[in-house]
Amino acid sequence: MYCHRTSNGKRIANFVCANYGKTPVGSKCSFGHRINADAVIDILQDTLRYLKSMIEDDSELFVEQITQVESDNRDAEIKKKQDRLKVCKKRIDDLEKLICKIYEDNALGKMPESRYDTLISQYSKEQSSLKAECEVIEEDLAEIEANRHNGKNFVNLMARYNNFDEIIPFMVSEFIDRIEVHERDRKGSQQTTQKIDIYFNFIGNYCMPTPELTPEEIEERNRIEAIKDKRHKQYLDRKEK
Incomplete structure (x- = not known):
């Protein structure tokens, strides 16, 4: 996402979607969503502080947990790509046999x-497409292996910082691989939730555990969300008139 200051008189910084404006517009992201920049920084600060506390409590346990999660995710992704690679290569071989057969006929x-x-045009086109896909998959597999996450490296990086009261660009570069901000759950509404995925260097995507709500808190949350849904619907109805 790009940092953008809206011309609303207050010059409030927002992060706007970097993919929406790709040519053709909407080809990579169907909505041009945005989020308040301060909200992203606040979440980043809270997450870094939480990770710092976990490492200070038991760094070995932290490394063990990160390694296990990363291993499970990586192995599943590798297997999926390897299975697809086998299918593609088998089809390429089958197409080669078909091409030889029709050439002989x-x-x-x-x-x-x-x-x-x-037929030769059809088979050749499919074969070229599959070969290109194989190259992409093989590159992805090599990248997965090269970018193997390392909890110990993250612990060493975290040891260089005492606190996260201020987030500067250099810190973001050191800690963050990328941040993905999703569309608002209630599109067009300011009073709604919005999912954010933070991908850290060395440990990948990490999200702080959320506290378990009591039945009373769940009921109150549902009541508030129902009110927001009603008001948002009323707003959309007025907008259409």
Whole structure:
């Protein structure tokens, strides 16, 4: 996302979607969503403070947990890509056999020239597409292995900082791989929730555990959300008139 200061008189900084404006517009992201920059920084500060406290309590346990989660996620992703790679390579081999077969049939006069041209074009196009996909998958597998997360490196990085009262650009570069901000749950409404995924260097995506709500708190939250939904619907109805 890009940092953008809106011309609203207050010059409030917002992060706006970097993919929405890609040509053609909307091809990579269907909505041009944004989020208050201070909200992102606050979440980042809270997450870093939480991680700092976890490491100070038991750094070995932290490394063990991160390693286990990363290993499970990586192994599942690798298996999925390897399975797809096998399917693609098998289909490439099958297509090669089909191409040889129709070439032979055409040479022996068993297949009309027009039919041969259609099939050879179809098979060659599919084969080229699969070969390109194989290259991408192999690059992805190599990148996954090269970017293997390391909890110990993150612990060493965290040891260089005493607190996170102020977040400066250099700290963001050291700690953050990327931050993904999703569309608002209630599109067009300011009073709504919005999912944020923070991907840290060395440990990947990490989200602080949320406290378990009591039945009373859940009921109150649902009541408030129902009011917000009603008011948002009323706003949309007025907007359409």
